[in-house]
Amino acid sequence: MHVLVCGGTGCQASASAQIIENFQRILAEKGLQNEVQVVRTGCFGFCEKGPIVKIMPDNTFYTQVKPEDVEKIINEHIIKGRKVTDLLYLDPENKEHVSDSKHMGFYRKQLRIALRNCGFINPENIDECISRGGYEALGKCLSEMTPQQVIDEVTKSGLRGRGGAGFPTGVKWGLCAKNKCDEMYVICNADEGDPGAFMDRSIMEGDPHSIVEAMAICGYAIGATHGLVYIRAEYPLAIHRLQVAIAQAREYGLLGKDIIPAGYPPSASRHRPGPRIRPAR
Amino acid sequence: MAKVKSLAELKAMREKLQSTLDLREKSNDPDSLVQIKVAMATCGIAAGAKQVMEHMMEKADELKLGIVFTQTGCMGYVFGHVDNNRADEILTKYVMNNEMVEGVIPVNYETI
Ligand code: FES
Numbered sequence: 335m336h337v338l339v340c341g342g343t344g345c346q347a348s349a350s351a352q353i354i355e356n357f358q359r360i361l362a363e364k365g366l367q368n369e370v371q372v373v374r375t376g377c378f379g380f381c382e383k384g385p386i387v388k389i390m391p392d393n394t395f396y397t398q399v400k401p402e403d404v405e406k407i408i409n410e411h412i413i414k415g416r417k418v419t420d421l422l423y424l425d426p427e428n429k430e431h432v433s434d435s436k437h438m439g440f441y442r443k444q445l446r447i448a449l450r451n452c453g454f455i456n457p458e459n460i461d462e463c464i465s466r467g468g469y470e471a472l473g474k475c476l477s478e479m480t481p482q483q484v485i486d487e488v489t490k491s492g493l494r495g496r497g498g499a500g501f502p503t504g505v506k507w508g509l510c511a512k513n514k515c516d517e518m519y520v521i522c523n524a525d526e527g528d529p530g531a532f533m534d535r536s537i538m539e540g541d542p543h544s545i546v547e548a549m550a551i552c553g554y555a556i557g558a559t560h561g562l563v564y565i566r567a568e569y570p571l572a573i574h575r576l577q578v579a580i581a582q583a584r585e586y587g588l589l590g591k592d593i594i595p596a597g598y599p600p601s602a603s604r605h606r607p608g609p610r611i612r613p614a615r
Numbered sequence: 616m617a618k619v620k621s622l623a624e625l626k627a628m629r630e631k632l633q634s635t636l637d638l639r640e641k642s643n644d645p646d647s648l649v650q651i652k653v654a655m656a657t658c659g660i661a662a663g664a665k666q667v668m669e670h671m672m673e674k675a676d677e678l679k680l681g682i683v684f685t686q687t688g689c690m691g692y693v694f695g696h697v698d699n700n701r702a703d704e705i706l707t708k709y710v711m712n713n714e715m716v717e718g719v720i721p722v723n724y725e726t727i
Contacts, residue, residue: 335638336638336639338639390638390639390642391638391639391641391642392642393642454639455636461632461635462632462635462636464625464628464629464632465629465632465633465635465636466636467629469619469625470622470625470626470629473619473621473622473625473626474622476622477621477622478622586618586619587617587618587619587620588619
């Protein structure tokens with residue numbers, strides 16, 4: 335059994351760290367620590383009803399869990415297999431409790447692409463990311479595609495910036511690649527200045543490796559050797575998670591010099607960008 | 616940690632690691648998989664449900680069956696009497712070939 339506890343900023347503010355601690359402690363007291371895995375995930379996107387706790391395999395979605403509810407969840411749900419009804423989401427329309435998030439109006443119509451791993455993996459564990467295909471796109475670019483092919487592919491995909499202009503990403507990369515100079519940087523602007531927006535933070539906190547991988551791909555495509563993420567100091571958790579991700583990627587040889595050998599051109603120097611983080615002060 | 620040196624290595628790693636997330640991947644879409652519910656209230660556990668469930672999980676892995684196991688509360692009858700041999704039979708006969716296993720479902724019931 336896996337217990338996923340949201341460790342995003344929203345849920346952390348309402349004591350999710352204490353919830354995790356209680357799960358670990360009470361499970362250990364009952365000798366269940368090897369049978370039940372407690373995982374701290376990123377944001378589920380449902381902060382309004384946080385802290386969120388999800389129990390797998392029956393996909394039960396508990397909302398507004400308090401640290402003192404943990405004992406009940408363990409005794410009732412984990413041990414006896416009975417869902418704790420009053421912690422289930424209450425559908426505002428038909429006033430019924432919904433146990434599986436798939437059937438909640440909020441999630442029903444969602445198809446997650448960029449956020450596919452958020453709330454599903456432990457963002458501080460690169461293995462969980464790799465087991466969902468993380469870094470394979472980078473591996474493919476480096477070993478099977480030329481930088482120009484990568485740019486063409488991104489152009490074909492229709493990917494565009496999410497800022498106001500919606501500038502086509504492939505065109506941007508193509509322009510950068512043409513601009514030859516001795517040191518090039520990939521800059522990830524994660525400042526997220528628009529009021530009330532926190533989608534960048536969600537990705538950084540919930541799936542930081544996807545940013546590291548994407549920056550490395552961009553670096554390969556345009557010929558940059560350094561990466562820089564610009565994050566505001568008010569996002570300490572995002573900074574921390576990204577730092578962990580970068581360190582893990584380095585350790586695995588997925589970032590830095592001499593990573594997966596480039597196929598084209600065979601003799602190219604293999605310096606790949608390694609993002610550094612510079613919080614705004 | 617040895618460095619990942621090629622795409623092939625990365626893919627092999629993924630394959631090896633996948634089992635760690637298996638449970639989560641499967642339960643993301645539980646409707647498409649066979650679900651086995653083992654009654655595990657106090658009475659069921661006392662009657663050995665825990666051992667049987669563990670045994671079934673191992674066997675299912677061995678046979679490479681994609682099954683989600685959940686434990687439920689008391690099903691209302693402390694019989695059914697599934698032991699390890701019965702459990703194997705359920706997997707090979709019922710799950711794999713869709714044949715009912717005699718004597719497991721209490722008489723008078725067709726399904727539970
Ligand atoms: S922080 Fe927990 S759901 Fe967003």
